[in-house]
Amino acid sequence: MGLLNSNKGTTVLTNKTVILGITGSIAAYKAADIASKLTQAGAKVEVVMTDSATRFIAPLTLRSITGRPVVTDMFDLASQHTIEHIALGEAADIVVIAPATASLIAKVAAGIADDMVTLTVLATKAPIILAPAMNVNMFENPITQENLAKLKARGFTIVDPAYGRLASGKMGRGRLADIDKIIGTIKQVLGRSGDLAGKRLVVTAGGTREPIDPVRHIGNRSSGKMGYAMAEAARDRGASVTLITAPTSLPEPVGMEVVHIETAAQMKDAVARAVAQADALIMAAAVADYQPKSVAKAKIKKESPSLTLELVRTPDILTEVKGDFLKVGFAAESQDIVANAKQKLEKKKLDLIVANDITDADSGFGVDTNKVTLIDRKGKVEELPLLTKREVADRILDKVVAMLAKK
Ligand code: CTP
Numbered sequence: 001m002g003l004l005n006s007n008k009g010t011t012v013l014t015n016k017t018v019i020l021g022i023t024g025s026i027a028a029y030k031a032a033d034i035a036s037k038l039t040q041a042g043a044k045v046e047v048v049m050t051d052s053a054t055r056f057i058a059p060l061t062l063r064s065i066t067g068r069p070v071v072t073d074m075f076d077l078a079s080q081h082t083i084e085h086i087a088l089g090e091a092a093d094i095v096v097i098a099p100a101t102a103s104l105i106a107k108v109a110a111g112i113a114d115d116m117v118t119l120t121v122l123a124t125k126a127p128i129i130l131a132p133a134m135n136v137n138m139f140e141n142p143i144t145q146e147n148l149a150k151l152k153a154r155g156f157t158i159v160d161p162a163y164g165r166l167a168s169g170k171m172g173r174g175r176l177a178d179i180d181k182i183i184g185t186i187k188q189v190l191g192r193s194g195d196l197a198g199k200r201l202v203v204t205a206g207g208t209r210e211p212i213d214p215v216r217h218i219g220n221r222s223s224g225k226m227g228y229a230m231a232e233a234a235r236d237r238g239a240s241v242t243l244i245t246a247p248t249s250l251p252e253p254v255g256m257e258v259v260h261i262e263t264a265a266q267m268k269d270a271v272a273r274a275v276a277q278a279d280a281l282i283m284a285a286a287v288a289d290y291q292p293k294s295v296a297k298a299k300i301k302k303e304s305p306s307l308t309l310e311l312v313r314t315p316d317i318l319t320e321v322k323g324d325f326l327k328v329g330f331a332a333e334s335q336d337i338v339a340n341a342k343q344k345l346e347k348k349k350l351d352l353i354v355a356n357d358i359t360d361a362d363s364g365f366g367v368d369t370n371k372v373t374l375i376d377r378k379g380k381v382e383e384l385p386l387l388t389k390r391e392v393a394d395r396i397l398d399k400v401v402a403m404l405a406k407k
Helices: 026-040 051-056 059-066 080-091 102-110 116-123 136-140 142-153 179-191 225-236 264-274 337-347 389-406
Strands: 017-022 044-049 094-100 128-132 162-165 171-175 200-205 240-245 257-260 280-283 290-292 311-313 326-333 352-357 372-376 381-383
Touching (some): 094 102, 094 179, 102 142, 337 352, 337 372, 372 389
Parallel strands (some): 017 094, 094 128, 240 257, 326 352
Antiparallel strands (some): 372 381
16 A cells, blocks of 8 residues: 555656756647646646747647746856756756657767756757657658757657648648647556566456347446556556557556457457466456347348347457466345455456445446445455545555565
């Protein structure tokens, strides 16, 4: 307990010093959104801007969002301010340059520091993330690609630009990556020294779909939120994560391997592949227990007054998957919660089971909160209060960390 993310409301960003460097690209205005999201998540955001960046977005905007002074090239580089800023670079937990222009990338690759942003990058020992944004030809130019490859080899993390409409009106790769992708990458890099660093976790999420015919399936009400929160929490604590997900309406998480499946049988195969060398498997998915015995090749027409579907059992993934890793299961129960969950723990030979009461409106399907009881192999029962799914995820991971330490 008392671990990095275990307190209510704290995240991997809380109290972290993030230097946000902004360079002169049309995408510079998007840096305001990044600064806002980081500040809201509890980070201390120190903004550094090149002179040309200040032509695209006013330093006052960033100052208002972060509540901190903004350093710009408008100051004399030889002034006291520069020296203070090098000290800030040393205090930084992470440096993020977004947007990063071709010119910034070229200068950093060549070791040139002639503006406040390059100065910060070269003076810091903190991890550095670059989110390039530029014209497609500039991005695809072999010189830019060589510079990026060089920086990657030196440990920089590059958030690749997205494909889309560029300021020039052309379509191509060069647009600043999605803000959520940039924030997710920041969390992932900060989490590298977390208490799950070096561990491999496989997480399943969502409700499987069992096809009836080409247009219909049997599904369930799982939203995938608990599993996605588990995967993101594990990533933020330094784990390498494989998320195996049934279809959901959630955005694809970054900083992990994501495997998309539909049926229980596909999930079983994906889990079997992913658990090689895993330290833990967390089965948050709502796996269908039954599937149609046969799938109609053509759409079933409404010809007869009634229709009977014959269902057969799906594989029980948790029971069948073999290997030397921790197994964490979930039990969605509507009655005798602890007793039923304990039975599942025994039957499926789990290390931990997370039981939730699906009759409670704030808990379980579709909502962002969950009220669960954790039961371990020794029979220890811990009833948690109503928490966000992310908080529940961190409490489960606290247990996983403790169990892995004993293995
Ligand atoms: N599970 C699984 N494979 C299945 C069904 C469930 O691996 N075919 C996993 C779930 O992901 C969950 C745990 O087993 O972690 C318990 O799932 P649940 O459906 O509650 O339990 P069942 O064993 O299916 O029992 P029942 O439906 O009778 O309550």
